[in-house]
Amino acid sequence: HISADAAFFAKDLKSIGHVAVYGIHFDSGKAVVKPESKPALDEVAKLLKSDPQLRLWVVGHTDSVGKVDDNLRLAQARAEAVAAELAGAHGVAGNRLRGFGAGPLAPVAENDTEAGRAKNRRVELVRAPN
Numbered sequence: 001h002i003s004a005d006a007a008f009f010a011k012d013l014k015s016i017g018h019v020a021v022y023g024i025h026f027d028s029g030k031a032v033v034k035p036e037s038k039p040a041l042d043e044v045a046k047l048l049k050s051d052p053q054l055r056l057w058v059v060g061h062t063d064s065v066g067k068v069d070d071n072l073r074l075a076q077a078r079a080e081a082v083a084a085e086l087a088g089a090h091g092v093a094g095n096r097l098r099g100f101g102a103g104p105l106a107p108v109a110e111n112d113t114e115a116g117r118a119k120n121r122r123v124e125l126v127r128a129p130n
Helices: 008-016 036-049 068-088 114-120
Strands: 017-022 056-061 096-103 120-127
Touching: 008 017, 008 036, 017 068, 036 068, 056 068, 068 096, 068 120
Parallel strands: 056 096
Antiparallel strands: 017 120, 056 120
16 A cells, blocks of 8 residues: 655645555554554654644544454444544644544445455545535
């Protein structure tokens, strides 16, 4: 997959309104952002700092392993954790970010293989209306 890059994020947000961010990591079943997520979060923060008007919906996606309701709750908690991390550690105004959970409802790959499930476990940034 594509490594996190603020310029790439900005291009996709402008052209299609959303962008997948890989490199934000959690332990299985948990919603605590792992320390190795810092490079990806740094790039998201750089994107937000480069465009002070930009508001984002942070959308958590999971694979389809487990119960759908559990995955929806987990995805919501993860999205909110990412928004909180950006607001806390990176100084982004909290009102510019809102977390939502799509869980397993919008896969980008099959869920039959680990490679596919890994692609489905992601955070997407969606341009929110100002």
